[in-house]
Amino acid sequence: MTFASIVVPAFNVSATLAETLTSLLAQTYAAFEVIIVDDGSTDDTPRIAAQFAQDRRVRVIRQANRGLAGARNTGIAAARGDVIGFCDSDDLWRPEKLALHVAHLEAHPQVGVSYCGSALMNDAGVLTGQAQRPRLAQVDAATIFKRNPVGNGSAPVLRRAVLEDIAYRPRHEPSRDWYFDETFRQSEDIECWLRIALGTEWKFEGIPGLWTHYRIASGGLSAATDRQLAAWERMVEKLTPLNPAFFEVNTPVARAYQLRYLARRAISDLDAPRAAALSRAWVSQSRMPLIEEPVKSAVTLTAAAVLSVFGRQTLHRIIQFSTRLRRAEAA
Secondary structure (H helix, E strand, O other), X not given: OOOEEEEEEEOOOOOOHHHHHHHHHOOXXXXXXXXXXXXXXXXXXXXXXXXXXXXXXXXXXEEOOOHHHHHHHHHHHHOOOOEEEEOOOOOEEOOOHHHHHHHHHHHXXXXXXXXXXXXXXXXXXXXXXXXXXXXXXXXXXXXXXXXXXXXXXXXXXXXXXXXXXXXXXXXXXXXXXXXXXXXXXXXXXXXXXXXXXXXXXXXXXXXXXXEEEEEOOOOOOHHHHHHHHHHHHHHHHHHHXXXXXXXXXXXXXXXXXXXXXXXXXXXXXXXXXXXXXXXXXXXXXXXXXXXXXXXXXXXXXXXXXXXXXXXXXXXXXXHHHHHHHHHHHHO
């Protein structure tokens, strides 16, 4: 039986860590370990992690803060599994998730990265009725660059061999390899996935179903859009030498998708000026999102316009009404 490792980066997550770990220990697949990487927490996270470490399947590693990428790298270095999954410390895995991914990888030896869709939940852990439903097949580097079908850091389960193929050690790193680039505090996921897609023969493929529950934090989203866009642009600059022709062809459309995503974040935070600016930016960058995803693109532009013209309260009421409809349909 394939042995699997689940890496859980944890930084000041005392409010959610126990629920996350409980969901992981409830996996129906038997041969696994959970590695909690306490990334310099100053709250009650170490105590909670230590309680769960009484289970023989759980190990805890403490380190000075290195960020999400650094915590994942530490967990990968310590992992014993041939298959490695990631679960952020405020998200949940449904009990069958690991078993389904392992079976998928075992049945498809050319697939290196297995992932799934995610049901979205709010700060309180209540499902919102929304979901990330990514493209599952025929995924190439251009697909990843534009739309990142992996979706979030708690969705993928991948082979250790994939990570070994992209491992490197910076000159200043004394102790272990890097897989995720620790100089990125945002866009570290897509940077890693693109290095895999552009630098190896491994395939990305998803499995049907919403096997991850992904928490969407409310408030303060648009404040981070400038930093996220800057990190995305730095990622493009870093990776362009790997395949200049690929980036020359695909960057304008991928940038439009990134700007559209950030516009939607600004809309969720009811930040009208930022939503309007980002919407103008993605449309001027490329019209391909309107052609390839007309409904989602039109909804984004309409929501930005409603927010700008009618204000926060009107859009907030519309969002609340839409959420209630989705919940009723899902019931």
